[in-house]
Amino acid sequence: MRVIITKDYDAMSRRAAGFVRELIERKPDAVIGFATGSTPIGLYRELIRMHREEGLDFSKIVTFNLDEYIGLPKDHPESYHTFMWENLFKHINVNPSNVHIPDGTVPDVEAYCEWYEERIKKFGGIDLQILGIGRDGHIGFNEPGSSLGSRTRIKTLAKETLEDNARFFGGDINKVPKQAITMGVGTIMEAKVLLLLASGKKKAEAVKKTVEGPITAMVPASIMQLHPKAILILDQEAASLLEREYEYDSTV
Ligand code: PGA
Numbered sequence: 001m002r003v004i005i006t007k008d009y010d011a012m013s014r015r016a017a018g019f020v021r022e023l024i025e026r027k028p029d030a031v032i033g034f035a036t037g038s039t040p041i042g043l044y045r046e047l048i049r050m051h052r053e054e055g056l057d058f059s060k061i062v063t064f065n066l067d068e069y070i071g072l073p074k075d076h077p078e079s080y081h082t083f084m085w086e087n088l089f090k091h092i093n094v095n096p097s098n099v100h101i102p103d104g105t106v107p108d109v110e111a112y113c114e115w116y117e118e119r120i121k122k123f124g125g126i127d128l129q130i131l132g133i134g135r136d137g138h139i140g141f142n143e144p145g146s147s148l149g150s151r152t153r154i155k156t157l158a159k160e161t162l163e164d165n166a167r168f169f170g171g172d173i174n175k176v177p178k179q180a181i182t183m184g185v186g187t188i189m190e191a192k193v194l195l196l197l198a199s200g201k202k203k204a205e206a207v208k209k210t211v212e213g214p215i216t217a218m219v220p221a222s223i224m225q226l227h228p229k230a231i232l233i234l235d236q237e238a239a240s241l242l243e244r245e246y247e248y249d250s251t252v
Helices: 009-026 041-054 080-087 109-122 159-169 185-189 201-212 220-226
Strands: 002-006 031-034 062-065 067-069 128-131 153-156 179-182 193-198 230-235 249-251
Touching (some): 009 128, 009 193, 062 109, 220 230
Parallel strands (some): 031 128
Antiparallel strands (some): 153 179
C-alpha cells in the first residue's frame, strides 16, 4: 500500500487528479472507476480544470461507477447519475455511451448486476478505481460484514451510512434509500490500481483500521492491504490516527 499524506483537502484532490491525468495521457481509452460522495468533488473540479485549461481529453475513456441507490430514478436530484453528470461528466468531453452507472430502477437486479460485471470485463477491466471510504470502513456500498470476494449485487446500507447520507435528503434518515446496487469487494479488487481518498478527522479511525488493522470483512477497505497497487491519498486529519510514522509519500 502506498500512503500519501497531503497537507489538506485541496492538496489531496490535486494529487489524485495527477494520477488520473497520468493514466489518461498514457492510455487515452483507459477504463476508470468513479466514486460519488463529498470526498472526490475536489478531484473532479481539478479534472474539469485540466480539461478546460490544459485540454485533457476524456473523449475515449470508459467509466464505471461503483454504486447507485435502489429505487431512485436517474433524474432524481440525489441519484448518483445526477451526481456524476453535475459534478463531472457534463463539464468534460466524455462520450455518454461510454458512461456506466448502475441503474437502481431495473426490475431484475440480479441479471442487471451480472450484466454490469460482464460489461467491465468486455472493456478489459478497470484500470484505475477511485474510492472514498465510509466511517464504517465501507468501499462502494460494501458495508461491514460484506464478503471480501463479493461481486456486484444489492446491499442494505448500514446505520452509519444512512446517518451520514441523510444530509443529502434534507437531514431525514427515513428519506435515504435503504438499499443500493454496488460493485462487490471482489469486483473492486480486480481493478489494476486502487486510489482511495480520505479527508477529515471523521475518517481517521477507518483509515487507521484500513492501513494498520487486520484484514477483516468488518472493515471492507482493509482488503486493500492485499492489492498490489493500492494508493491511499489522505489529508493530515484523515492520517492523524496512524501509529506508524509515514513520510509525506511513503510506500508500505
Ligand atoms: P463521503 O463518502 O466522501 O461523502 O465522505 C464516502 C463514502 O461513503 O464512501
